[in-house]
Amino acid sequence: MKHADVSVVRDLFARSIARIKPYAARALTRLRHPTRRDFAWTAAAVPALVLLYVLILIPFTPGIGDLRKAKVEQPAQILSADGKLLAEFKPTNREWVKLADVSPHVVDALVATEDHRFYQHHGLDFRRTASAALHTFSGNRQGGSTITQQLARNLYPDDIGRSQTITRKVKEAITAFKIEAVYTKEEILETYLNTVPFLYNAYGIEMAARTYFDKSAGKLDVTESATLIGMLKGNSYYNPVINPERALQRRNIVLAQMVKFGHLAPSAYESLKRRPLRVDFERQLEAPGRAPHFAQQLRKWLIAWADDNDYNIYSDGLVVRTTIDSRLQAMATQAVVWQGNQLQSIANAAWGAHAGCNAGNADLVHAFVRETPEYRAARDMGLTDDDAMKRFASDRGFMRTLCENKTRMQAGFLALDPRNGQIRAWVGSRDFSQDPFDHVSQARRQPGSTFKPFVYGAAFAQGSKPEDTLIDQAVEIPLAGGEIWRPTDDAPPSGRPVTLRDGIAYSKNRITAQLMQNVGPAKVARLARGMGVRDSRLDVVPSLALGTSPVTLKEMVAAYGTIANGGGRIDPVLVTRIEDRKGEVLAQFEPAKPEQVLSAEAAQELLDVMRDVINRGTGTSIRSRFGIRGDVAGKTGTTQDNADGWFILMHPQLVAGAWVGFNDSRVTLRSDYWGQGAHSALPIVGDFFQRSLRSRLIDQRVRFVKEEPHGTFGAWIADARAWFDKLFPAKPAPPVPQAKARPPVRHAPVVQQEAPEAPSEAPELPPIIPSMPEVTEPAETSIKSPASAPETP
Structure with missing residues (x-):
């Protein structure tokens, strides 16, 4: 400048x-x-x-509309395709109760202790506020918040905040005045008692009464009511479970306040204050529902949808119509639990689980111990490895718990309709409360021989035919790094030609490996991804033919659905539509148009050879044991050392698959018989299909396509089948109730979890005693994938 x-x-x-x-x-x-x-x-x-x-x-405070919305807060309801309640998405573990169903002692204790002029003020008690301010300025800090102000903080913590500032207090007072304008005094008390937290994930007076006294809120006596209301001053400090002395003193202060304001006689107080707490503590867990793993996956999807469309799944009363059939879901759950229990007894005997794995492999058991936090803590304290191992080996309780956890049998099951991709049943584990880890969509395991159809499908797409042959001979395939892959079968090479039809029916590893060489790993991996294995990484190597790349059960069942749908892929569908609380449709999800990833001719050839797996190959017990006579095709799968058992079955109306194994893939059933997919996973699918056919939820007469008769005998069989179907027609499946015919959702009753009984005509399933010779499936591969490490749920 x-x-x-x-x-x-x-x-x-x-x-x-x-x-x-x-x-x-x-x-x-x-x-x-x-x-x-x-x-x-x-x-x-x-x-x-x-x-x-x-x-x-x-x-900057909640509006009147927000207050009224909080008053009628409704969680999202998840309904099955046949109208049954599967789950409710609540933000907390809370059960709302009316004020009339709460013990009057609770209300008396609350008003006497927290706000004795509650019925005289309109949200802000000026006399109490001034008194609290004077005490605070003199160094004796006191709270002056009314019950309505506390409710404002509980309902709108984000809008009001928690900081000790004048601004927060003013916003709290404004909101309290608004609440008093919208709510009656009784509604304020009801809302307050149903939203206040009581530790241990218990929200509201009903869950608190169950948690601390094992009774409903309406049955609480004077001392129990005073104990719970006393916790409001400081949940942790006056916790009756871990701080009983403080809780007792606080309870008696509450009783004294009740005497002071006329809610309790002085003579009663003298006797009540000497009573012990008598806490009957038990954590309250949310009911898992009919399809807990499905609901868990659906919640993630629904939260994303609600965020994109400006809805709240916890309060806006959304009604989500899903594809799950509650009847099929119950059958699937029963099948998984039944077979899982059978296999668990075998695993216990093989590993000596109840005795701490005394019958197990010592080196592996020692590895289990070294992976525990207790072992690491012992080493941090200065113990040597030998000393730590001796300490834990002598602790029978520790070893028993460790072994039972490691050898707990697990299973996953999924069923979907191949015509539209709609998921009909989803069971992620034997028991959701014990193992919430989802073995349908989260667990990635080697699929073994269930991956072979992708090799044969790629070959048929290139022009190969089911009657083409390959020589059953020793196979050596060089790999990167100088290794040699030598796939083997249970029997030595015969030197004879084997058709591709027999190769998949009897699950021949050497035949499949040669076919993989002819087709090429890249084409097989590309087809598998196109058919439905879209999320897992597939290693483009020759051993992929025998299922060495870990995948999920959901991906495999979806891919088999593509086969059953004539080569047209439809991604799995969870939801058909979403409605608001008034029944108005907010979103409709129509079935997607199939994407043709495998020609119809190749898909039909693949389906036809997979029929032979059931008719005369490794899956014959579907016919012999479970009596399933419909047009079905499928494939068994067993991985090395019997770590994983698989089976997937295709029907024109339903494709279902099961996986069986342990969370830690180093643990196996240690049985060449029970460890095979034909004996571990197949019974789950067989039991499920048997029940669903007998209940007429799927039609046994439906066929994929009309097959051309082979020769005179084949034509005679076809004519006989047509005559039998005409003479004894099957009853149609019962209609599924339409959603529009249901009453308004906000009045829909909550359906208790109750699995339907098995059909009365269904006999008790016998142990596996095959009525025809069964084909033994060979081990899939001699090359271990890096994914064989323990899986972390």
């Missing part, structure tokens, strides 16, 4: 100061000698400024 410019600015500043000086002098004089008018203006300005401050904060 030039010197002239600086001079101009200095002159302007000096003139401005000169103009201001007279006004400043007059203002200073009036401050020193104020007039009556000045006093009046000052007195009026203070409340005006306070009022202005309040008016500025009003838009």
Whole structure:
């Protein structure tokens, strides 16, 4: 800046100061000698400024609409395709109870202790607030919040905040006035008692009563009511479970307050204050529902949808119509539990689980111990490995628990409709409360021979035919790094030609490996991804033919659904539509158009050879044991050392698959018989299909396509089947209730979890005693994938 410019600015500043000086002098004089008018203006300005401050904060507090919405808060309801309640998405473990169903002792204790002028004020008790302020200024800090103010904090913690500032207190007071305008006093008490937290994930007086006294809120006596209300001053500090002495003292203070304000006679107080707490503690867990793993996956999807469409799944009363059939879901759950229990007894005997794995492999058991946090803590304390191992080996309780956890049998099951991709049943584990880890969509395991259809499908797409042959001979395939892959079968090479039809029916590893060489791993991996294995990583190596790349059960069942749908892929569908609480449709999800990833001719050839797996190959017990006579095709799978057992069955209306194994793939059933997919996973699918066919939820007469008769005998069989179907027609499946015919959702009753009984005509399933020779499936591969490490749920 030039010197002239600086001079101009200095002159302007000096003139401005000169103009201001007279006004400043007059203002200073009036401050020193104020007039009556000045006093009046000052007195009026203070409340005006306070009022202005309040008016500025009003838009930053919850509106009347938000208050009314909180009053009728409704969690999302998840319904099955046949109208049964599968789950409710609640933000907390809370069960709402009406004030009339709460013990009056609770209300008396609450009002006497927290807000004895509750029925006289309109949200803010000015007398109590002033008293609390005086005590606080004198150094004895006291709370002056009314029950309504506390409710405002509980309902809207984000809008009001928790900081100890004037702004927070003003916003809290404004919200309390609004609540009093919307709610009656009884509704305020009901809402408060149903939203206050009581530790251990118990929200509301009903869950608190169950948690601490094993009774409902309506049956609480005076001392129990005083104990719970006493916790409101400090849940952890006055926790009756871990701090019983403090809780007892606080309970007696509450009882004294009840005497002070006329809710309890003094004579009763003298006897009640000497009573012990008598806590009957038990954590309250949410009911898992009919399809807990499915609901868990659906919650993630629904939260994303709600965020994109400005809805709240916990309060907006959404009604989600899913594809799950509650009847098929119950059958699937029963099949998984039944077979899982059978296999668990075998695993216990093989590993000596109840005795701490005494019958197990010592090196592996030692590895289990070294992986525990207890072992690491012992080493951190300075113990040597030998000393630590001796300590834990002598601890029978520790070893028994460790072994039982490691050898707990697990299973996963999924069924979907191949015509539209709609998922009909989803069971993620034997028991959700014990193992919430989902073995359908989260667990990635080697699929073994269930991966072979992708090799044969790729070959048929290139022009190969089911009657083409390959020589059953020793196979050596060089791998990167100088290794040699030598796939083997249970029997030595015969040197004879084997058709591709027999290769898949009898699950021949050497035949499949040669076919993989002819097709190429890249084409097989590309087809598998196109058919449905879209999320898991597939290693493009020759051993992929025998299922060495870990995948999920959901991916495999979806891919088999593509085969059953004539080569047209439809991604799995969870939801058909979403409605609001009034029944208005918010979103409709129509079946997607199939994407043809495998030609119809190749898909039909693949399906036809997979029929032979059931008719005369490794899956014959579907016919011999479970009596399933419909048009079905499928494939068994067993991985190395019998770590994983698989079976997937295809029907024109339903494709179902099961996986069986342990969370830690180093643990196996240690049985060449029970470890095979044909004996571990197949019974789950067989039991499920047997029940669903007998219940007529799927039609046994439906066929994939009409097959051309082979020769005179084949034509005779076809004519006989047609005559039999005409003479004894099957009864149609019962209709599924339409959603529009249901009453309004907000009045829909909660259906208790109750699995339907098995059909009365279904006999008790016998142990596996095959009525025809069964084909033994060979081990899938001699190359272990890096994914064979323990899986972390």
